[in-house]
Amino acid sequence: xxAPAPSWKLSYRPEAEEIDVFERAFHCxxxxxxxxxxxxxxxxxxxxxxxxxxxxxxxxxxxxxxSATDLVGRHLIGSEGTFWQDGxxxxxxxxxxxxxxxxxxxxxxxxxxxxxxxxxxxxLLPIERTGEMLQAPASFMLVVSYNPGxxxxxxxxxxxxxxxxxxxxxxxxxxxxEQAIISSESGLDAAWAERLALxxxxxxQSARDSLEEAPGTRLIVDAARMMAAGLEPRLACRVAIxxxxxxxxxxIEALMRVVDMVMGR
Numbered sequence: 001x002x003a004p005a006p007s008w009k010l011s012y013r014p015e016a017e018e019i020d021v022f023e024r025a026f027h028c029x030x031x032x033x034x035x036x037x038x039x040x041x042x043x044x045x046x047x048x049x050x051x052x053x054x055x056x057x058x059x060x061x062x063x064x065x066x067s068a069t070d071l072v073g074r075h076l077i078g079s080e081g082t083f084w085q086d087g088x089x090x091x092x093x094x095x096x097x098x099x100x101x102x103x104x105x106x107x108x109x110x111x112x113x114x115x116x117x118x119x120x121x122x123x124l125l126p127i128e129r130t131g132e133m134l135q136a137p138a139s140f141m142l143v144v145s146y147n148p149g150x151x152x153x154x155x156x157x158x159x160x161x162x163x164x165x166x167x168x169x170x171x172x173x174x175x176x177x178e179q180a181i182i183s184s185e186s187g188l189d190a191a192w193a194e195r196l197a198l199x200x201x202x203x204x205q206s207a208r209d210s211l212e213e214a215p216g217t218r219l220i221v222d223a224a225r226m227m228a229a230g231l232e233p234r235l236a237c238r239v240a241i242x243x244x245x246x247x248x249x250x251x252i253e254a255l256m257r258v259v260d261m262v263m264g265r
Contacts, residue, residue, distance in 0.1 A: 011184055012041075012048035013177055018168050022049050025166045031119045031142040033162065036170030039216015042145045045170070046100045055139060056097035058088045062107035068114040072127055084130055093118070093125045096139030104144040105157060112161050118142055119164040149213065175201060178217055186224035192233070196220050199237065199262040203245075206258055215241055233263050 022045075025032050034042045043059070050057035060071065071089040075082050092099035104112065117124040123136040144165070146157065173181060179197040183190060197220070204214040223240035227233050237259045238252075246252055 010044065010048045010051055012044055013173075013181060013184075015170070015173065015177070018045065018170075019049070019052070021166065021168060023053070026053060026141050029123065029138065029141075031144070031165045033157075033165035033167045034143065034145040034170060035148050035167060036145070037149055037172060037216060038147055038213055039218035040170045040172050041217060042170055043100075043102060046098065046143055046145075050098045053098075055141070056092075056095065058092040058097060058099045060088055060099070060101050062101055062103045062105075062111070064106060064108070066107040066111055068108075068110045071111060071114060072125070073129075075129065089114070089118075090125065090127065090134070093134045093136045093140055096137045098141045098143055101142075101144045103146055105146045112158070115142065115144075116161070116164070119161075147213075172200070172204060172214070173217060178220070181217055182221055182224045185221045186228045188224040188228045192227060193224065195233075195263050196224055196227075196237075199241075199259060202258050202262050203241070203255065206255060213245075215245060219244055234259060237263060 022032060026049075034045070036042050046059075047057060060066070069087070071087045073085050073087040073090050076085050077083075086094065089099050101107070101111075101115075114125075117126060118136060119142055123140070125134040125136065126132075127134065172178070175197050178200055179190070179193045182188060182193040182196050186193070188196070200215060200217070200220045219241045223236045226236035226240050231239075234256075238256060242252055242255045242259065245255065
């Protein structure tokens with residue numbers, strides 16, 4: 001769950017004032033909530049900010065079985081008896097750094113309760129099983145994200161939780177910005193990158209009526225990387241984008257017609 005900072009410099013193209021907001025929230029010791037569709041750059045942004053602020057990053061991908069114990073820690077049995085092992089949230093609080101909970105609404109409800117004392121001015125993490133009360137250092141920051149378009153009545157953040165965070169809204173990039181991202185991430189030439197950016201826009205229009213979720217930039221970049229590696233463009237789009245969006249043969253063929261229209265055959 002702990003993702004060490006990469007040795008290379010991550011590329012990130014800002015959309016608006018998100019870098020300035022994040023940095024000021026960090027210096028004010030305020031937690032940040034990032035909202036946006038799948039594949040729009042939420043995780044890349046957090047990774048970029050951890051590198052920019054020179055902080056370790058603890059990334060936790062939330063899921064239905066994720067519990068407070070998984071975050072805080074548990075007692076384990078070893079060769080010399082029982083010992084305590086910190087979870088990623090506890091390690092981030094002890095050592096300082098950014099603790100990033102990706103898709104927080106997917107976690108069990110007891111998970112968000114653990115975050116309450118950390119996400120207000122107390123900045124405390126109580127560990128009931130060891131009797132500790134940890135005070136988060138100035139270098140600790142809590143960041144969570146979720147996709148508001150994918151949540152339902154059973155999976156949403158409570159107002160009491162949402163109002164503890166500074167909120168940033170992300171969206172799919174505009175045409176020129178997405179083209180630049182595709183080129184820089186894949187090394188694909190500008191002409192093909194432009195076609196893929198146009199394809200992304202067209203597929204998102206089509207997705208409003210026929211798909212649960214529109215294609216994110218991540219999928220488009222994957223297709224670009226396959227093309228840069230020598231795969232035929234139509235096949236690259238099919239395996240990297242279209243087949244990831246639907247299992248319905250009719251939907252797939254309809255989306256492939258969009259691919260043919262934009263990319264050519």
